[in-house]
Structure formats: structure tokens, C-alpha cells
Amino acid sequence: SQTIHQWPATLVQPVGSPLSLECTVEGTSNPNLYWYRQAAGRGLQLLFYSVGIGQISSEVPQNLSASRPQDRQFILSSKKLLLSDSGFYLCAWSLTGGTLESFFGQGTRLTVV
Amino acid sequence: AQKITQTQPGMFVQEKEAVTLDCTYDTSDPSYGLFWYKQPSSGEMIFLIYQGSYDQQNATEGRYSLNFQKARKSANLVISASQLGDYAMYFCAMRVLYSSASKIIFGSGTRLSIRP
Numbered sequence: 001s002q003t004i005h006q007w008p009a010t011l012v013q014p015v016g017s018p019l020s021l022e023c024t025v026e027g028t029s030n031p032n033l034y035w036y037r038q039a040a041g042r043g044l045q046l047l048f049y050s051v052g053i054g055q056i057s058s059e060v061p062q063n064l065s066a067s068r069p070q071d072r073q074f075i076l077s078s079k080k081l082l083l084s085d086s087g088f089y090l091c092a093w094s095l096t097g098g099t100l101e102s103f104f105g106q107g108t109r110l111t112v113v
Numbered sequence: 114a115q116k117i118t119q120t121q122p123g124m125f126v127q128e129k130e131a132v133t134l135d136c137t138y139d140t141s142d143p144s145y146g147l148f149w150y151k152q153p154s155s156g157e158m159i160f161l162i163y164q165g166s167y168d169q170q171n172a173t174e175g176r177y178s179l180n181f182q183k184a185r186k187s188a189n190l191v192i193s194a195s196q197l198g199d200y201a202m203y204f205c206a207m208r209v210l211y212s213s214a215s216k217i218i219f220g221s222g223t224r225l226s227i228r229p
Binding site: 042043049059102103104106109 | 119146148150156157158160163204206208216217218219220221222
């Protein structure tokens with residue numbers, strides 16, 4: 001069966017520090033991968049999605065970047081965090097066919113101080 | 114442009130009663146899928162139900178059903194026999210196909226509270 005791992009679960013980082021959040025998927029090949037951010041009490045904002053290795057689409061210009069070095073690995077990064085980067089970050093994957101539902105990781109709660 | 118709209122920031126329902134959470138969508142793509150997710154306080158996103166744009170019948174999954182009205186571009190979630198464990202944020206989402214890519218967009222969510 002397919003599983004998705006996202007870590008760390010919580011993170012407190014100072015302003016100006018770098019960020020690296022990792023997400024890996026097991027049990028499937030060539031998934032679509034997504035990074036979402038959710039501000040407190042708000043909906044999910046799509047940040048990046050990827051349909052293949054090295055292919056990244058950015059939805060919102062911002063202080064963050066994403067990379068997909070391997071088929072089932074998706075990384076969210078920042079060189080210098082801002083206070084406004086605080087939020088709940090969710091990684092998700094979906095197949096390219098079938099019911100097309102997305103499966104989510106457990107999320108990372110990032111607090112920039 | 115594709116868009117999902119949830120106009121109810123919060124809803125209350127009496128335990129054991131049914132409740133309808135509203136969702137409208139906008140897309141010019143003839144092929145799309147509509148989803149509902151539940152997010153409890155723990156933060157995880159739980160998939161509830163799916164409706165394809167070409168499906169003739171409304172989707173049902175246990176106590177969840179999706180009232181799909183294609184002409185009105187609405188995909189409301191109906192939860193029957195509400196339980197205390199239904200307390201959560203509920204998100205409507207849509208998957209659209211754009212070129213060779215595929216992305217899923219979410220509405221702003223509805224907080225469902227249960228009155229015992």
C-alpha cells in the first residue's frame with residue numbers, strides 16, 4: 001500500500017535561517033506531488049506541484065522553493081525564513097489517473113520566531 | 114480560472130441531525146473531479162468522498178453524500194446522523210487538468226460544530 005512520510009512534525013526556526021522540509025512517498029511510481037501551506041484557521045494554499053523528477057510548478061511567488069531530486073521525494077526549502085512563512089505545511093501525492101484523490105502527509109507546523 | 118468557493122465559515126448542527134455544507138466551483142475544463150476532505154484538530158487531512166464530472170449518480174460513502182448539481186456548479190456535502198466526532202474543518206477541493214499537469218485547489222473551508 002502507498003504511504004507518505006513528512007518530517008519534521010513541528011519546527012521552530014529563527015527569522016533568516018534556512019528551511020528544508022522533506023516528503024517521501026512509498027508504494028507508488030511517478031506520483032504527482034504537492035506542497036500546501038495553511039495559515040491558522042484558513043484554507044490550503046497550493047505552493048508547488050510536480051508531475052515528474054525535476055519538474056516544479058510554482059503557484060505563488062514567495063520566499064520558498066521546491067525540488068524533486070527523486071521520483072518519490074519532494075523538498076520544500078527556503079534560504080532565509082520570514083515571519084510570514086509560519087504556518088502548517090502539508091505534502092500530498094496523487095496518481096495521474098483513477099479517482100485522482102490526493103493523499104496527505106501528517107503536516108509540519110512551522111513557527112518562525 | 115479555476116476556483117472553489119465555500120461561503121460558510123462555520124456551521125452548527127444538532128447531534129444526530131443531518132447537515133449540508135455548501136461548495137460551488139468554477140472551471141471551463143469539461144473533465145474534473147470534486148473532493149471533500151475533513152481536517153480534525155490534529156491537522157491531518159482525511160479524504161471523505163469523490164465525484165467525477167462525468168459521473169451520472171451522486172457519490173455516497175457511508176454517512177457522507179455529495180449533492181452534485183453540474184449545471185449550477187455546486188457540490189454540496191451532506192452528512193447524515195451527525196456525531197460529536199464530526200467536529201472538524203471541511204474542505205471542498207477540485208482537481209483540474211491543465212496541459213500535462215494536474216493540480217488540486219481547495220476552498221477556504223467550513224468549521225462544523227456539533228451541539229450535543
